[in-house]
Amino acid sequence: MQSYEKLLLENKAWAEEVRDRDPGYFDRLAAAQKPEFLWIGCSDSRVPADIIVNARPGAVFAHRNIANQVIATDFNCLSVIQYAVQVLKVPHIIVCGHYNCGGVRAALDRQRPDLPLLNKWLMHIKDTYRAHRDEIDALNSETERANRLAELNVIEQVIRLSQFSIVQSAWQEQQRPTLHGWVFRLDDGLLHQLVTLPPGSDVDVIYQQRRGQDS
Numbered sequence: 001m002q003s004y005e006k007l008l009l010e011n012k013a014w015a016e017e018v019r020d021r022d023p024g025y026f027d028r029l030a031a032a033q034k035p036e037f038l039w040i041g042c043s044d045s046r047v048p049a050d051i052i053v054n055a056r057p058g059a060v061f062a063h064r065n066i067a068n069q070v071i072a073t074d075f076n077c078l079s080v081i082q083y084a085v086q087v088l089k090v091p092h093i094i095v096c097g098h099y100n101c102g103g104v105r106a107a108l109d110r111q112r113p114d115l116p117l118l119n120k121w122l123m124h125i126k127d128t129y130r131a132h133r134d135e136i137d138a139l140n141s142e143t144e145r146a147n148r149l150a151e152l153n154v155i156e157q158v159i160r161l162s163q164f165s166i167v168q169s170a171w172q173e174q175q176r177p178t179l180h181g182w183v184f185r186l187d188d189g190l191l192h193q194l195v196t197l198p199p200g201s202d203v204d205v206i207y208q209q210r211r212g213q214d215s
């Protein structure tokens, strides 16, 4: 059997098992989604959002990319954020990074000439390293340096979220969403909270939205 065929078989078994346990489950699932969380995580296969928080389908609206970045010119991520905040009206946005992140480790290294697109994608993490270079370089090992940068990268993305007009408008008008920065430890499977920004948190004035404007 091909590996992808196993996925299809597993899917059949899963759907059957869920239906046996709860016959109305898929009717309810098909009707609408009302997730409470937008999850912005790393594409890494070892950090599957729904599984590590034991969530059922319908609970987590998700966007994943390499090294869980929120980049202001990335229409993909921004569209997900806009839909989650303005249409689904999620009360919480979670940016979740993880230790031993390949994207973060690569950002601490030289650019690879064979991966020009990835080099660009990782530039923002290099910028975060540059802003915290003294702290990171003072750490003893490569692993510690990469793991601290993974944490700082998460915190940067949460701050970036707070700078978006989509978030600031929702904060002013609806007192949501709360922004969370978490990091996942692969060797024990546990999540750790790094930062929480409730609605109305301080935003540097140059990132604040002028009243009556949305741009």
Ligand SMILES: [Zn+2]
Pocket (backbone or CB within 6 Å): 042, 043, 044, 066, 067, 068, 098, 100, 101, 102, 103, 104
């Ligand atoms: Zn990663």
